[in-house]
Amino acid sequence: MLQHSIQLHSIDYVLLVTYFVFVLGIGFVLRRTVSGSKDFFESGRSLPAWICALGFIGANLGAQEVMGMAASGAKYGMMTSHFYWVGAVPAMVFVAIFMMPFYYGSKARSVPEYLKLRFDEKTRGFNALTFACMTIMSSGISMYALAKLLSAILGWNFHGCILVSGVIVLAYIFMGGLTSAIYNEVLQFFLIVFGFLPLVLLGLKDVGGWDGLVAKLVKPATDAGFAPDTWTHSWSHTGSAATNPMGVEWFGLAMGLGFVLSFGYWCTDFLVVQRAMAAKDMGAARRTPILAAVPKMFFPALVILPGLIAIALHSAGGSFQLPSKNGGLDYDMVVPTMLAHYFPTGMLGLGLTALMASFMSGMAGNVTAFNTVFTYDLYQGYIKKDGNDAHYLAVGRWTTVVGILASMAAAYAAASFNNIMDILQLVFAFVNAPLFATFLLGMFWKRTTGHGAFFGLIAGTVAAAIHHGLSLPHGAAAGIKGGWLGAVHVYPSEMAQNFWTAIFAWSTCFIATILISLLTRQKKTDEELGGLVYSLTSKIKERDARWWQRPALLGSIVLALAVVLNLLFW
Amino acid sequence: MHLDVRIPIGLLFVVFGAILAIFGLLSDPAIYQSHSLGLNINFAWGVVQIAFGAVMLWLAFRGRKAKAQISGGVRQ
Numbered sequence: 001m002l003q004h005s006i007q008l009h010s011i012d013y014v015l016l017v018t019y020f021v022f023v024l025g026i027g028f029v030l031r032r033t034v035s036g037s038k039d040f041f042e043s044g045r046s047l048p049a050w051i052c053a054l055g056f057i058g059a060n061l062g063a064q065e066v067m068g069m070a071a072s073g074a075k076y077g078m079m080t081s082h083f084y085w086v087g088a089v090p091a092m093v094f095v096a097i098f099m100m101p102f103y104y105g106s107k108a109r110s111v112p113e114y115l116k117l118r119f120d121e122k123t124r125g126f127n128a129l130t131f132a133c134m135t136i137m138s139s140g141i142s143m144y145a146l147a148k149l150l151s152a153i154l155g156w157n158f159h160g161c162i163l164v165s166g167v168i169v170l171a172y173i174f175m176g177g178l179t180s181a182i183y184n185e186v187l188q189f190f191l192i193v194f195g196f197l198p199l200v201l202l203g204l205k206d207v208g209g210w211d212g213l214v215a216k217l218v219k220p221a222t223d224a225g226f227a228p229d230t231w232t233h234s235w236s237h238t239g240s241a242a243t244n245p246m247g248v249e250w251f252g253l254a255m256g257l258g259f260v261l262s263f264g265y266w267c268t269d270f271l272v273v274q275r276a277m278a279a280k281d282m283g284a285a286r287r288t289p290i291l292a293a294v295p296k297m298f299f300p301a302l303v304i305l306p307g308l309i310a311i312a313l314h315s316a317g318g319s320f321q322l323p324s325k326n327g328g329l330d331y332d333m334v335v336p337t338m339l340a341h342y343f344p345t346g347m348l349g350l351g352l353t354a355l356m357a358s359f360m361s362g363m364a365g366n367v368t369a370f371n372t373v374f375t376y377d378l379y380q381g382y383i384k385k386d387g388n389d390a391h392y393l394a395v396g397r398w399t400t401v402v403g404i405l406a407s408m409a410a411a412y413a414a415a416s417f418n419n420i421m422d423i424l425q426l427v428f429a430f431v432n433a434p435l436f437a438t439f440l441l442g443m444f445w446k447r448t449t450g451h452g453a454f455f456g457l458i459a460g461t462v463a464a465a466i467h468h469g470l471s472l473p474h475g476a477a478a479g480i481k482g483g484w485l486g487a488v489h490v491y492p493s494e495m496a497q498n499f500w501t502a503i504f505a506w507s508t509c510f511i512a513t514i515l516i517s518l519l520t521r522q523k524k525t526d527e528e529l530g531g532l533v534y535s536l537t538s539k540i541k542e543r544d545a546r547w548w549q550r551p552a553l554l555g556s557i558v559l560a561l562a563v564v565l566n567l568l569f570w
Numbered sequence: 571m572h573l574d575v576r577i578p579i580g581l582l583f584v585v586f587g588a589i590l591a592i593f594g595l596l597s598d599p600a601i602y603q604s605h606s607l608g609l610n611i612n613f614a615w616g617v618v619q620i621a622f623g624a625v626m627l628w629l630a631f632r633g634r635k636a637k638a639q640i641s642g643g644v645r646q
Contacts, residue, residue, distance in 0.1 A: 011593050015586060022582045029573050051575055183575045190579055194622070198615050202606055344601040346593045346612040350586065 006153045006340045012349025019353045020168060022187065023360070027172030027180045037392040040177035041372045042109060043278035047179070051186055052284065053291035056275040057299075058185030061192060062142055062362020063355065066303055067149075070338075071331035073300075073307020074314075074322070076245045077217065077231030078569050080307070081300045082253055085234070087262035089293045089562040093555040095267040096276075096289040100551075101540060102443055104277055104285040106531045111270040112377040118442045118532045120450030120523070121381075126457065127435070128377035131270060132370055134428045136403060139366035140410020141425075146359040147411065153336050162411055165356075169364050170404040173371075174397055178278055181368045185275075188357035189295075195354025196302050202342045203309035216312035223315065231308065234569045247474070247493025256499025260506040264436040271369040282540065286551040293558045297565065310334045363407065371399040422480050426468070433502040434460025434509030441513050446526070446533045452517030460509025467504040473497045576630035583623030591616030 034040050047055075072080040108114035112131065116124035147161035172180045207213045217231040224230075230237050230244060237244040238253060248256075266272060266289070276288035313320040314329070320341050323330045339351040375396045380387070387395075438457050441448040469485030473494040478484055482497060491497040530536045547553055594613025602610050 011589070014589060018585060018589070019582070022578055026573070026578050033572055046572065179572070183573070183578070186575050187579055187582065190583070190622075194583070194615075194619060198611055202609070202611070205607060342606055344597075344605040344612065346590050346597065347606070347615060350590065350615075 006336070006348065006352075007345075008154060008348065008352070009345040011346050012352065015346075015349035016353050016356070019191070019357065023168060023172055023184055026183050026187070027175035030176030030180045030183065033179060034175075034177050034393075036389045037375070037396060038389075039179070040393055040396050041368075041375065043177070043179040043182060045278060046280050047182065047278050047284075049279055049284035049287040049291055051182060052275050052279045052288040054189045054295075055182035055185040055278075056272055056288055056292040057296050058182075058189040058361050059271055059275060059365030060362075061185075061189065061358055062138075062365070063145060063149075063359040064142065064362065066192065066196070066355070066358045067145075067332055067335050069300075069303040070307040070310070070334040073304035074311040074329070074334050075307070075331050077221070077308065077311075078234045078304070079238070079244060079246050080304045081234050081565075081569060082257060083262075084296060084300050085562045085565050086254060086258040088266060088296050089558060090258065091262040091266035092289040092293040092296065093559055094263065095273070096286050097551050097555050098534075099267055099439070099443060100276060100286045100289070101282070101537065102532055102534075103273055104279070104282055105537065109277075109376050110373050111268060111273055112373055114532070115438075115442075115453070116377075116381075118524075118529070119448075119453040123438075123450060123454045123457070124377060124381070126454065128373050128381070130428065130431045132373050132378065134432075135271065135366040135370040135373075136406045137410050137425070137428070139363045139370075139403070139407040141414055142359055142362045142366070143407055144411040144414040146356070148415075149336065149355075153340075158415075162408055165360060165363065166404045166408050169360055169367060170400060173364060173367055173400050177396070178274070178368050178372075181364045182275060182278060184364060185361045188361040191357045192354045193302065195351050195357075196306070198347065199338055199342055199351065200302060200305050200309070203306060203313075203338065206342075207309055207312050213308060213312055216316055217308060219315040220311050231311070232569070234566065236570060241492045241496060246495050247491070248496045248499060252496055252499045252503070256503050260433060260436060260502040261499070264432055264502070264506075268435045268439050269432075270373060271365050274369055274372065283545060283549055283551075287549065287554065290551060290554045290558055293562075297558070297562060306338050307331075307334050310338055367400060367403045367407065370403045371396050374399045374403075426480070429498070429501070430461045430464035430468070430505065431457075433464050433505035437506050437510040437513060441510065441517075442533070444534045445514075445517075446529055446535055447517055447522060448513060449517045449520045449522050450524075451520040452513045452515075455516050456509045456513030459512035460505045463508035464501050464505035467501045468497070471497055471500070574630045574633060576626045576633070580623045580626030580628075580630060583619045583626065585623075587616045587619030587621075587623055589616070591620065 038044055069080060069083065103111070103114060106114060106117055108117055112124045112128035115127050143162055143165055146165055147158045150156045150161045151158045172184060176183070204210070204213065207216055214232050218228040221230040222228055224245060226243065226245065227237060235250065238248065238250040241247050241249045276285050279285035279288055310320070310322060314322045320337070322337055323333050335355065339348060343351050375392055379395055380392060434457055437460065438453050442453060466485065468482045470483070470487065471489045471491055472478060472483035472487040473481055473491050473496070476482070476494070478487060481494065491500065526536055590612045594610050594616055597612060599610070602608055
């Protein structure tokens with residue numbers, strides 16, 4: 001255990017406090033721009049594409065991402081880049097070009113509301129409810145992780161960390177709504193880049209540049225029983241699940257992660273979609289995910305590389321050593337250990353501020369998505385349908401308070417019952433995996449019916465649960481890891497099991513939705529479905545736009561770059 | 571009237587950069603031997619941040635001027 005390993009000095013605290021002042025200041029200045037619910041929940045649909053784009057990735061750049069990807073980099077090597085170059089980037093281009101016209105172009109104010117317009121009330125209700133619970137759980141986990149980390153490395157008070165982080169996020173969202181959250185995400189984005197970039201540069205210099213790193217990564221690979229270059233290639237060793245540390249083969253990787261999980265997240269999760277829907281016009285909304293994909297593509301250099309450097313240094317047996325946990329290495333400590341190793345006081349304050357910024361942006365993203373879905377889809381949908389705008393604005397503000405309080409409760413739940421958190425996360429994974437099939441069919445096949453969508457989703461969720469119940473990752477005991485129906489198949493790793501659970505859930509939902517739709521009557525007329533389904537929506541003409549404003553062209557460039565990166569690190 | 575997000579970003583980085591650069595000049599060089607490979611990272615990265623913050627502020631200032639010219643033109 002890395003007990004109180006980092007000593008902060010007054011200069012570090014000065015930086016931290018300065019950051020808090022700016023964060024709250026942004027909320028304070030923006031409070032005057034909020035005059036109605038549209039300003040509070042949708043930023044008045046007024047923001048330029050580049051701000052939405054940085055908010056789009058900022059909201060996703062939570063600490064789980066920053067610390068988790070560094071941990072995966074150390075554990076699995078360059079294969080972690082699949083989360084970016086196979087996972088995120090293609091899905092971001094797809095949502096921009098094909099799905100944004102329906103989200104932004106329809107009158108929907110949220111993703112669940114789109115489901116109501118396209119299908120029916122029950123599909124919307126199911127999605128809104130599960131999504132609301134999921135955002136609270138994620139924000140709670142973020143809070144818990146932050147408090148646990150800070151109390152471990154700095155000796156700060158656990159309760160104090162939860163209270164302070166909660167109150168700051170609450171204050172700036174309460175005052176400035178979504179605009180305040182997005183502005184802070186943009187600020188946090190730059191802070192994370194400036195906080196981690198010197199860490200990577202110093203680390204690279206220390207290991208002797210990229211060539212030195214490649215040479216030093218031979219030992220961790222051969223020690224683990226793999227080919228010497230396993231840690232520095234992304235595809236070369238995916239011919240079989242046994243030849244790489246992730247324990248997945250190329251098909252499970254491309255289908256499970258690249259298609260089902262990534263498209264499910266980037267294309268249907270309101271947390272990110274909300275940022276694009278705040279854009280000032282259709283063109284800006286469609287450019288948002290594509291512009292976001294550009295920095296996203298280069299993030300592996302910022303978040304995966306520290307993991308590679310850390311494991312290289314650790315294996316070399318010098319002064320840099322990762323702490324251990326339960327007989328193995330504590331990979332989650334990669335980033336804090338690197339910060340303590342390379343940053344003197346001063347820069348250490350900047351690094352910790354960046355880390356804290358990533359926790360807060362993850363939390364704020366969840367809370368703004370929660371207050372919108374709760375107010376529009378649950379409160380206006382089921383509790384009070386005919387309130388005036390000021391009423392819904394007030395509800396939104398107080399929902400933010402409730403959301404933060406609920407997140408705090410979730411953080412304490414995570415602290416006291418670790419298993420409950422695992423079970424809940426699992427349930428939500430089951431709910432999320434099939435969702436992309438519902439949206440794909442809803443947007444591109446006008447025959448899809450409300451019953452088809454709803455029962456297809458349920459079937460997909462049940463399929464995910466059954467697959468999980470019947471399979472087990474190698475070396476795990478039956479229970480929370482799977483196999484609770486009796487394990488009939490053992491996967492080489494937990495990740496392989498996750499990918500295949502997602503593939504089964506998606507396929508079941510896809511097939512069930514088609515079959516049930518064919519057997520049930522379409523209750524929506526073609527007029528009602530205009531603007532919601534591809535074949536019934538007039539195509540957007542891009543001829544007047546300049547080349548750099550055309551989503552299809554920009555998207556193609558971004559995809560080509562992603563292909564080049566895949567080939568470079570093949 | 572919206573706040574231009576480049577203003578708080580620019581200000582924050584100029585302030586952060588200045589604090590780190592000044593601290594870098596005043597601090598004991600020994601801390602850089604034991605941490606950042608002997609490089610005075612506080613000073614170096616502080617200067618980089620000041621430059622980035624200044625560019626952000628300049629962009630915000632330029633955007634404001636362009637906006638003022640457009641609304642001035644409309645009035646005429």
